[in-house]
Amino acid sequence: MKIVLVLLALVAAAMADHHCGTLAGLKVKSEWGRAYGSGHDREAFAQAIWRATFAQAPESRDLFKRVHGEDTSHPEFIAHAERVLGGLDIAINTLDQPETLKEELDHLQHQHEGRKIPDNYFDAFKTSILHVVAAKLGRCWDREAWDHCIEHIEKGIQGH
Amino acid sequence: MLRQLLVIVGLAVCCLASDEHCCSEEDHRIVQHQWDVLWRDTESSKIKIGFGRLLLTKLAKEIPEVADLFKRVDIEHPEGPKFAAHSLRILNALDMTINLLDDPPALAAALDHLAHQHEVREGVKKAHFKKFGEILAGGLPRVLDDYDALAWKSCLKGILTKIASKLNA
Secondary structure, X not given: OHHHHHHHHHHHHHHOOOOXXXXXXXXXXXXXXXXXXXXXXXXXXHHHHHHHHHHXXXXXXXXXXXXXXXXXXXXXXXXXXXXXXXHHHHHHHOOOOHHHHHHHHHHHHHHHOOOOOOHHHHHHHHHHHHHHHHHHHOOOOOHHHHHHHHHHHHHHHHOO | OHHHHHHHHHHHHHHHHXXXXXXXXXXXXXXXXXXXXXXOOOOHHHHHHHHHHHHHHHHHHHOOHHHHHOHHHOOOOOOOHHHHHHHHHHHHHHHHHHHOOOOHHHHHHHHHXXXXXXXXXXXXXXXXXXXXXXXXXXXXXXXXXXXXXXXHHHHHHHHHHHHOOOOOO
Protein backbone atom coordinates (compact mmCIF):
# COMPACT_ATOMS: atom_id res chain seq x y z
CA MET A 1 0.00 0.00 0.00
CA LYS A 2 2.75 2.36 0.97
CA ILE A 3 4.59 1.55 -2.24
CA VAL A 4 1.50 2.38 -4.29
CA LEU A 5 1.22 5.74 -2.56
CA VAL A 6 4.87 6.50 -3.18
CA LEU A 7 4.46 5.53 -6.82
CA LEU A 8 1.37 7.70 -7.16
CA ALA A 9 3.20 10.62 -5.61
CA LEU A 10 6.07 10.12 -8.05
CA VAL A 11 3.72 10.00 -11.01
CA ALA A 12 1.96 13.14 -9.81
CA ALA A 13 5.29 14.92 -9.38
CA ALA A 14 6.40 13.89 -12.84
CA MET A 15 3.19 15.16 -14.44
CA ALA A 16 3.13 18.52 -12.72
CA ASP A 17 5.78 20.14 -14.87
CA HIS A 18 6.69 23.33 -13.09
CA HIS A 19 8.33 25.02 -16.00
CA CYS A 20 7.53 25.90 -19.57
CA GLY A 21 8.87 22.72 -21.18
CA THR A 22 8.79 21.58 -24.78
CA LEU A 23 5.29 20.13 -24.66
CA ALA A 24 3.82 23.01 -22.66
CA GLY A 25 5.37 25.43 -25.18
CA LEU A 26 3.87 23.61 -28.15
CA LYS A 27 0.48 23.56 -26.48
CA VAL A 28 0.51 27.27 -25.65
CA LYS A 29 1.67 28.07 -29.17
CA SER A 30 -1.21 26.23 -30.77
CA GLU A 31 -3.77 27.59 -28.30
CA TRP A 32 -2.45 31.12 -28.81
CA GLY A 33 -2.87 30.68 -32.56
CA ARG A 34 -6.58 30.10 -32.00
CA ALA A 35 -7.05 32.85 -29.42
CA TYR A 36 -5.05 35.67 -31.10
CA GLY A 37 -7.35 35.96 -34.13
CA SER A 38 -7.18 38.82 -36.63
CA GLY A 39 -8.76 42.14 -37.53
CA HIS A 40 -11.50 43.37 -35.19
CA ASP A 41 -11.38 40.17 -33.12
CA ARG A 42 -7.76 40.85 -32.35
CA GLU A 43 -8.48 44.47 -31.37
CA ALA A 44 -11.16 43.30 -28.95
CA PHE A 45 -8.88 40.56 -27.61
CA ALA A 46 -6.09 43.07 -26.93
CA GLN A 47 -8.44 45.55 -25.27
CA ALA A 48 -10.00 42.88 -23.06
CA ILE A 49 -6.55 41.92 -21.76
CA TRP A 50 -5.72 45.52 -20.89
CA ARG A 51 -9.09 46.24 -19.30
CA ALA A 52 -8.65 43.19 -17.08
CA THR A 53 -5.16 44.36 -16.17
CA PHE A 54 -6.32 47.87 -15.24
CA ALA A 55 -9.21 46.41 -13.24
CA GLN A 56 -6.71 44.49 -11.12
CA ALA A 57 -4.06 47.21 -10.81
CA PRO A 58 -5.75 50.58 -11.43
CA GLU A 59 -2.56 52.53 -10.56
CA SER A 60 -0.79 50.91 -13.50
CA ARG A 61 -2.76 53.15 -15.88
CA ASP A 62 -0.41 55.99 -14.97
CA LEU A 63 2.40 54.28 -16.88
CA PHE A 64 0.36 54.51 -20.08
CA LYS A 65 -0.41 58.24 -20.12
CA ARG A 66 1.66 58.70 -23.29
CA VAL A 67 -0.61 56.24 -25.15
CA HIS A 68 -3.93 57.39 -23.59
CA GLY A 69 -4.24 54.64 -20.99
CA GLU A 70 -7.18 56.52 -19.46
CA ASP A 71 -9.33 55.42 -22.40
CA THR A 72 -8.76 51.90 -23.74
CA SER A 73 -10.92 52.73 -26.80
CA HIS A 74 -8.64 55.57 -27.87
CA PRO A 75 -6.92 54.86 -31.21
CA GLU A 76 -3.50 55.51 -29.63
CA PHE A 77 -4.24 52.93 -26.97
CA ILE A 78 -5.57 50.40 -29.46
CA ALA A 79 -2.35 50.78 -31.44
CA HIS A 80 -0.37 50.30 -28.24
CA ALA A 81 -2.35 47.21 -27.24
CA GLU A 82 -1.74 45.70 -30.68
CA ARG A 83 1.99 46.39 -30.42
CA VAL A 84 2.11 44.58 -27.09
CA LEU A 85 0.30 41.57 -28.47
CA GLY A 86 2.63 41.63 -31.48
CA GLY A 87 5.60 41.26 -29.11
CA LEU A 88 3.85 38.55 -27.13
CA ASP A 89 3.07 36.78 -30.41
CA ILE A 90 6.77 36.67 -31.31
CA ALA A 91 7.69 35.36 -27.85
CA ILE A 92 5.03 32.64 -27.79
CA ASN A 93 5.76 31.55 -31.34
CA THR A 94 9.46 31.11 -30.60
CA LEU A 95 9.01 29.17 -27.34
CA ASP A 96 10.46 26.22 -29.25
CA GLN A 97 13.40 28.26 -30.62
CA PRO A 98 15.27 29.27 -27.44
CA GLU A 99 18.01 31.32 -29.12
CA THR A 100 15.58 33.49 -31.10
CA LEU A 101 13.29 33.76 -28.07
CA LYS A 102 16.23 35.02 -26.01
CA GLU A 103 16.98 37.73 -28.59
CA GLU A 104 13.36 38.90 -28.60
CA LEU A 105 13.09 38.89 -24.81
CA ASP A 106 16.33 40.88 -24.53
CA HIS A 107 14.90 43.39 -27.00
CA LEU A 108 11.67 43.66 -24.99
CA GLN A 109 13.58 43.91 -21.72
CA HIS A 110 15.54 46.81 -23.13
CA GLN A 111 12.28 48.55 -24.13
CA HIS A 112 10.86 48.10 -20.60
CA GLU A 113 13.86 48.86 -18.42
CA GLY A 114 13.82 52.26 -16.81
CA ARG A 115 10.03 52.41 -16.80
CA LYS A 116 9.84 51.32 -13.15
CA ILE A 117 7.27 48.56 -13.57
CA PRO A 118 6.54 46.74 -10.28
CA ASP A 119 6.40 42.93 -10.36
CA ASN A 120 2.72 42.86 -9.38
CA TYR A 121 1.81 44.63 -12.66
CA PHE A 122 3.37 41.75 -14.55
CA ASP A 123 1.38 39.34 -12.35
CA ALA A 124 -1.83 41.22 -13.13
CA PHE A 125 -1.04 41.16 -16.85
CA LYS A 126 -0.42 37.41 -16.75
CA THR A 127 -3.69 36.81 -14.90
CA SER A 128 -5.52 38.89 -17.53
CA ILE A 129 -4.03 36.92 -20.40
CA LEU A 130 -5.04 33.66 -18.75
CA HIS A 131 -8.61 34.86 -18.14
CA VAL A 132 -9.19 36.33 -21.59
CA VAL A 133 -7.67 33.33 -23.38
CA ALA A 134 -9.87 31.05 -21.26
CA ALA A 135 -12.92 33.08 -22.23
CA LYS A 136 -11.97 32.92 -25.88
CA LEU A 137 -11.12 29.21 -26.06
CA GLY A 138 -13.71 27.71 -23.74
CA ARG A 139 -12.71 24.26 -22.54
CA CYS A 140 -9.78 23.57 -24.80
CA TRP A 141 -6.90 25.20 -23.02
CA ASP A 142 -4.34 24.23 -20.39
CA ARG A 143 -4.18 26.78 -17.62
CA GLU A 144 -0.99 25.42 -16.08
CA ALA A 145 0.92 25.39 -19.35
CA TRP A 146 -0.06 29.03 -19.96
CA ASP A 147 0.82 30.03 -16.43
CA HIS A 148 4.34 28.63 -16.73
CA CYS A 149 5.03 29.85 -20.25
CA ILE A 150 3.75 33.41 -19.73
CA GLU A 151 5.80 33.52 -16.52
CA HIS A 152 8.87 32.37 -18.46
CA ILE A 153 8.32 35.13 -21.04
CA GLU A 154 7.68 37.81 -18.41
CA LYS A 155 10.82 36.85 -16.48
CA GLY A 156 12.79 37.44 -19.65
CA ILE A 157 11.25 40.90 -20.04
CA GLN A 158 11.75 41.80 -16.37
CA GLY A 159 15.31 40.54 -16.48
CA HIS A 160 15.06 38.69 -13.17
CA MET B 1 -11.68 69.91 -77.29
CA LEU B 2 -12.95 71.87 -74.34
CA ARG B 3 -15.05 68.93 -73.28
CA GLN B 4 -12.03 66.61 -73.41
CA LEU B 5 -10.04 69.02 -71.33
CA LEU B 6 -12.83 69.27 -68.79
CA VAL B 7 -12.99 65.50 -68.52
CA ILE B 8 -9.26 65.30 -68.00
CA VAL B 9 -9.31 68.05 -65.39
CA GLY B 10 -12.28 66.40 -63.78
CA LEU B 11 -10.46 63.09 -63.58
CA ALA B 12 -7.37 64.72 -62.14
CA VAL B 13 -9.39 66.52 -59.46
CA CYS B 14 -11.27 63.38 -58.59
CA CYS B 15 -8.15 61.30 -58.14
CA LEU B 16 -6.14 63.90 -56.31
CA ALA B 17 -8.93 64.77 -53.95
CA SER B 18 -10.21 61.33 -53.12
CA ASP B 19 -7.75 59.39 -51.10
CA GLU B 20 -10.55 56.96 -50.29
CA HIS B 21 -10.27 55.31 -53.69
CA CYS B 22 -6.83 54.19 -52.64
CA CYS B 23 -7.07 51.12 -50.45
CA SER B 24 -10.84 51.23 -50.28
CA GLU B 25 -13.00 49.18 -47.94
CA GLU B 26 -13.11 46.39 -50.50
CA ASP B 27 -9.38 46.67 -51.26
CA HIS B 28 -8.31 46.19 -47.68
CA ARG B 29 -10.84 43.44 -47.13
CA ILE B 30 -9.19 41.57 -50.03
CA VAL B 31 -5.71 42.26 -48.66
CA GLN B 32 -6.61 41.01 -45.17
CA HIS B 33 -8.27 37.94 -46.58
CA GLN B 34 -5.35 37.03 -48.84
CA TRP B 35 -2.77 37.74 -46.10
CA ASP B 36 -4.60 35.48 -43.63
CA VAL B 37 -3.93 32.47 -45.85
CA LEU B 38 -0.27 32.58 -44.80
CA TRP B 39 -1.12 31.96 -41.14
CA ARG B 40 -3.30 28.86 -41.35
CA ASP B 41 -0.55 26.70 -39.84
CA THR B 42 0.91 26.81 -36.31
CA GLU B 43 4.45 27.35 -37.54
CA SER B 44 3.87 31.00 -38.39
CA SER B 45 7.24 31.97 -36.91
CA LYS B 46 9.09 29.83 -39.47
CA ILE B 47 7.23 31.53 -42.32
CA LYS B 48 7.71 35.01 -40.85
CA ILE B 49 11.43 34.48 -40.23
CA GLY B 50 11.99 33.00 -43.69
CA PHE B 51 9.96 35.60 -45.57
CA GLY B 52 11.30 38.54 -43.53
CA ARG B 53 14.88 37.36 -43.98
CA LEU B 54 14.41 37.07 -47.74
CA LEU B 55 12.89 40.55 -48.04
CA LEU B 56 15.57 42.26 -45.96
CA THR B 57 18.57 40.46 -47.46
CA LYS B 58 17.23 41.26 -50.92
CA LEU B 59 16.87 44.90 -49.92
CA ALA B 60 20.47 44.94 -48.66
CA LYS B 61 21.63 43.35 -51.90
CA GLU B 62 19.88 45.91 -54.08
CA ILE B 63 20.89 48.89 -51.92
CA PRO B 64 24.22 47.94 -50.32
CA GLU B 65 24.22 50.87 -47.82
CA VAL B 66 21.24 49.17 -46.14
CA ALA B 67 23.45 46.35 -44.80
CA ASP B 68 25.13 48.89 -42.49
CA LEU B 69 21.75 49.95 -41.08
CA PHE B 70 21.00 46.38 -39.97
CA LYS B 71 24.41 45.78 -38.38
CA ARG B 72 22.91 46.07 -34.91
CA VAL B 73 20.66 43.08 -35.64
CA ASP B 74 23.53 41.08 -37.15
CA ILE B 75 22.58 40.98 -40.83
CA GLU B 76 26.03 39.47 -41.43
CA HIS B 77 24.54 36.24 -40.09
CA PRO B 78 21.02 36.22 -41.54
CA GLU B 79 20.45 32.67 -40.28
CA GLY B 80 21.35 33.64 -36.71
CA PRO B 81 18.87 34.26 -33.87
CA LYS B 82 19.43 38.04 -33.73
CA PHE B 83 18.37 38.55 -37.31
CA ALA B 84 15.59 35.96 -36.97
CA ALA B 85 14.07 37.96 -34.09
CA HIS B 86 14.35 41.13 -36.17
CA SER B 87 12.72 39.51 -39.20
CA LEU B 88 9.86 38.51 -36.92
CA ARG B 89 9.49 42.06 -35.60
CA ILE B 90 9.28 43.53 -39.09
CA LEU B 91 6.84 40.91 -40.34
CA ASN B 92 4.73 41.38 -37.20
CA ALA B 93 4.64 45.12 -37.71
CA LEU B 94 3.42 44.55 -41.25
CA ASP B 95 0.90 42.04 -39.89
CA MET B 96 -0.30 44.57 -37.31
CA THR B 97 -0.84 47.31 -39.89
CA ILE B 98 -2.69 44.96 -42.25
CA ASN B 99 -4.94 43.85 -39.40
CA LEU B 100 -5.67 47.48 -38.51
CA LEU B 101 -6.63 48.50 -42.06
CA ASP B 102 -10.31 48.51 -41.09
CA ASP B 103 -9.72 50.88 -38.16
CA PRO B 104 -8.15 53.99 -39.78
CA PRO B 105 -7.58 56.06 -36.59
CA ALA B 106 -5.83 53.17 -34.79
CA LEU B 107 -3.90 52.38 -37.98
CA ALA B 108 -2.76 56.01 -38.17
CA ALA B 109 -1.53 55.86 -34.56
CA ALA B 110 0.30 52.58 -35.18
CA LEU B 111 1.95 53.91 -38.36
CA ASP B 112 2.93 57.12 -36.60
CA HIS B 113 4.72 55.07 -33.95
CA LEU B 114 6.55 53.04 -36.61
CA ALA B 115 7.46 56.27 -38.43
CA HIS B 116 9.03 57.58 -35.24
CA GLN B 117 10.95 54.33 -34.67
CA HIS B 118 12.50 54.74 -38.15
CA GLU B 119 13.02 58.49 -37.84
CA VAL B 120 15.55 57.95 -35.05
CA ARG B 121 17.58 55.45 -37.11
CA GLU B 122 20.10 57.57 -38.90
CA GLY B 123 20.67 56.67 -42.53
CA VAL B 124 17.21 55.25 -43.24
CA LYS B 125 15.82 56.85 -46.41
CA LYS B 126 12.52 57.08 -48.24
CA ALA B 127 14.18 55.42 -51.24
CA HIS B 128 14.75 52.31 -49.08
CA PHE B 129 11.01 52.04 -48.43
CA LYS B 130 10.25 52.48 -52.11
CA LYS B 131 12.57 49.59 -52.94
CA PHE B 132 11.18 47.52 -50.05
CA GLY B 133 7.67 48.05 -51.47
CA GLU B 134 8.82 46.78 -54.88
CA ILE B 135 10.50 43.72 -53.33
CA LEU B 136 7.42 43.00 -51.24
CA ALA B 137 5.11 43.37 -54.25
CA GLY B 138 7.38 40.96 -56.13
CA GLY B 139 7.54 38.47 -53.24
CA LEU B 140 3.91 38.28 -52.11
CA PRO B 141 2.50 36.72 -55.29
CA ARG B 142 5.16 34.02 -54.97
CA VAL B 143 3.79 32.88 -51.62
CA LEU B 144 0.11 33.76 -52.15
CA ASP B 145 -1.83 31.84 -54.76
CA ASP B 146 -4.57 34.44 -54.52
CA TYR B 147 -3.06 37.85 -54.99
CA ASP B 148 -4.88 40.99 -56.10
CA ALA B 149 -2.02 43.19 -57.27
CA LEU B 150 -4.08 46.40 -57.47
CA ALA B 151 -5.54 46.05 -53.97
CA TRP B 152 -2.17 45.22 -52.41
CA LYS B 153 -0.39 47.98 -54.29
CA SER B 154 -2.75 50.69 -53.10
CA CYS B 155 -2.81 49.46 -49.48
CA LEU B 156 0.94 48.84 -49.18
CA LYS B 157 1.67 52.22 -50.70
CA GLY B 158 -0.35 53.92 -47.98
CA ILE B 159 1.34 51.91 -45.23
CA LEU B 160 4.93 52.33 -46.43
CA THR B 161 4.52 56.01 -47.29
CA LYS B 162 3.35 56.78 -43.77
CA ILE B 163 6.14 54.79 -42.11
CA ALA B 164 8.68 56.70 -44.21
CA SER B 165 6.94 60.07 -43.75
CA LYS B 166 9.25 61.38 -40.99
CA LEU B 167 12.46 60.69 -42.89
CA ASN B 168 14.34 63.64 -44.36
CA ALA B 169 15.89 61.95 -47.36
